[in-house]
Amino acid sequence: MGKKIFSGVQPTGNLHLGNYLGAIKNFVKLNNESENECVFCVVDLHAITVNQDPKDLRNNIRETVAAFVASGIDPKKNIIFNQSQVSAHSETAWILSCVARMGWLNRMTQFKEKAGKDKEKASVGLYSYPVLMAADILLYDTTHVPVGDDQKQHLELCRDIAQKFNNDFKVEDFFKIPEPLIQKEFSRIMSLKDGTKKMSKSDPSDLSRINLTDDKDQIVNKIKKAKTDPLPLPSNIMDLEKRPEAKNLIGIYASLTNSNLEKSINEFSGKNFSEFKDNLSQVLVDKIIPISEEIKKLLIEEKYLDEILLNGFEKADKIASKKVKKIHEIIGF
Structure with missing residues (x-):
């Protein structure tokens, strides 16, 4: 039922x-x-x-x-x-x-x-x-x-x-x-500038969030500038818990790819953030751009x-x- x-x-x-x-x-x-x-x-x-x-x-x-x-x-x-x-x-x-x-x-x-x-x-x-x-x-x-x-x-x-x-x-x-x-x-999706704060439209910095109306360049630029820490990506959930920015970005990737955190951690374990960010940007562009373009079309109607x-x-x-x-x-x- x-x-x-x-x-x-x-x-x-x-x-x-x-x-x-x-x-x-x-x-x-x-x-x-x-x-x-x-x-x-x-x-x-x-x-x-x-x-x-x-x-x-x-x-x-x-x-x-x-x-x-x-x-x-x-x-x-x-x-x-x-x-x-x-x-x-x-x-x-x-x-x-x-x-x-x-x-x-x-x-x-x-x-x-x-x-x-x-x-x-x-x-x-x-x-x-x-x-x-x-x-x-x-x-x-x-x-x-x-x-x-x-x-x-x-x-x-x-x-x-x-x-x-x-x-x-x-x-x-x-x-x-x-x-x-x-x-x-x-x-929970957190700010791209601070992994301890919720992503919010009231944050004065537009770089803290991906808007559903952002274009490809804006998405890529925001992910490139997203806050990270100096270490390579962790290899297990316990290490991830201590690193809010890494946890947030991997969480976004896992949600967008309909995967779980563990699988996403294994995929990028030990890699550097720049490589991971390229992958994340691509996944975001593939998912958000069609929605963004459709929203803009509908707003005229x-x-x-x-x-x-x-x-x-x-x-x-x-x-x-x-x-x-x-x-x-x-x-x-």
Whole structure:
């Protein structure tokens, strides 16, 4: 029996290799397994937990859809929509925020990381973001959610909220309890300038990341300049663990070639970085350039991208509004 999968990507622009290997590549695999029902959401309500330029946000929503399609997600087979169009998400988030408990949200480590030292100045939305995420997932009777390490805790919270709602209102199995889908053989993609920091679009240096819209020369140049250490490449995983930059680059190579870390280490054991970087650049160019060219083509076709979102909205709204109607009945509205 197929899985019901829900996943969201924030439209923050400048999608990069970390987004592709951490999420989109896995979405394509799930989309290709015919028995799965997939809902891919551009989570624009989540994006506004921090300040956004309205014009940029609009463009970024389209760019995210373009990246989905360019990477191989079929908009006819799957639901692709943007969250703000389906009002059930906001409404369910409010209802679930009356079920969730402050103590649960206070334990969320991601809020502490994102809010930093001055959490008094962080938005309420940034704090209650995981409740909206729970609404996103639970509205579609989702059975499985692809999550990275940073979202595991939020999915646990989603499961707790679903369980509490079901118990409070004595409606066993009304909200399905979703399971995490953890990628095997995936290493978190780190900055090309610092192997201890996550690859991010907010890094001031463009050399720290491979953007999905980079051309061949940019990719080759960024890999050439990527930080390394003076030793040859290690021969085992234990040595690799002590060398963050080497671990990151080999991890990228392994993910792109659908290999495991051990196999990739054996392939380049004892070789110098310049030889390895030539191989990595070639693999990156082969994988990213077709996606990059397709994204650029699709971005010109705004009407086509908007059509995908409109079709997706109609399908998503039908499912979500039916669920909200039942929530109203259960609560007593």
